Amino acid sequence: MTELAVAAPAFVSMAHEIVWCTVSTVDGRGRPRSRILHPIWEWEDGELVGWVGTTPTPAKRAHLEHSPYVSCNYWSPSHDTALAECRAEWAFDDETRTRVWDLFVNGPEPVGYDPAIIPTWEGPTKPSFAALRLTPWRLRVFPGTVLMGQGGEILTWTEDEA
Template sequence: MTDLETAAPAFIAMAHSIVWASIATVDSAGRPRTRILHPYWVWEHGRLTGWVATAPTATKRAHIARNPFVSCNYWSPSHDTCAAECRADLLFEPEIRARVWNLFRDTPEPLGYDPAGIGVPGWEHPLSPGFAVMRLSPWRLRIFPGAALRGGAAEPVLTWQEPRPELTPQGSS
C-alpha cells in the first residue's frame, strides 16, 4: 500500500494528462450509471480533492443523495489508467461555485476551459441556476501505468486507501 503523499501527485499527473473521466453513480435500484466528466484535482495541505463543474440534474442529485460514493476512472490509448473511489458532494455555495468556475476558466487547455463558452444551457456565470460543483473526496486511488501491462520497465502500480474506516463505504476492500 502506498502513502497518499506518493499516490496523490502520481494520480494527478496521470489524470490531468488524460483530462476526461468516466464517473459512475448508483441509481435507486443499485445499478451503476456512468457519465463523462472533467475533474480538476488539487493536492493541498495533505488532502486530495477533485472539483467538477457540472449540471445538477435531477438524476445526478437523486443518485448522490441516495448513495454519495462514485467511481472515477481514466483511460488513455497507451493503457495508462487511474481510478479514484470517492465520496461525492454537490455544492451550491456561491463562493465555492465562483472558485471552481475561476479555477477552470483560468487554467490553460486542455485541463482548463471557459465554462460560459461551452454552450451548456444555464452556464452564463458561476451563480447560474444550471451550474453546480461536485466535490470528490477520494478514499481509494489506483495508478496503473500502461507500460506495466506490456511488461516493460515502468513506473510502479500504486494503490492508496484511506486508513480511517469511517470514510470508507461499508464492506469495501
C-alpha cells in the same frame, strides 16, 4: 499499500494529462450509471480534492442522494489508467461555484478551459451550474507500461478505516 503523498501527485499528473474520465454513480435501485466528466484535482497540504463543474440534473442529484459515492476512471490509448473512488458532495453556494469556475478558467493545459463555452451554464452562480466536490478514499495509478511489460509501478492508496 502506497502512501497518499506518493499516490496523489502521480494520480493528479496522469488525470490532468488524460483530462476526461468516466464517472459512475448508483441509482436508487442499485444500478450503475456512467457519464463522461472533466474533473480538476487539487493536491495541497496533504489533501487531495477533485472538483467537477456540472449541471445538477435530477438523475445526478437522485443518485448522489441515494449513495454519495462515485468512481472516477481515466483511461488513455497507451493504457494508462487512474482511478479515484470518492465521496461526492454538491456545492451550491455562490462562493464555491465561482471558485470552481475560476479553477477551470485558470487551470493548466490541457485540463483548464473556459466553462462559458457550455451554453446552458450562463455563469458560475446560475442554477444550471453546480460544483461537485470529490474526496477520494481510494486511488490507483496504473501506467500502461506495466501492462505492456515495459516496467513502471502500480500505486494504490486506500484511506485508513477508522
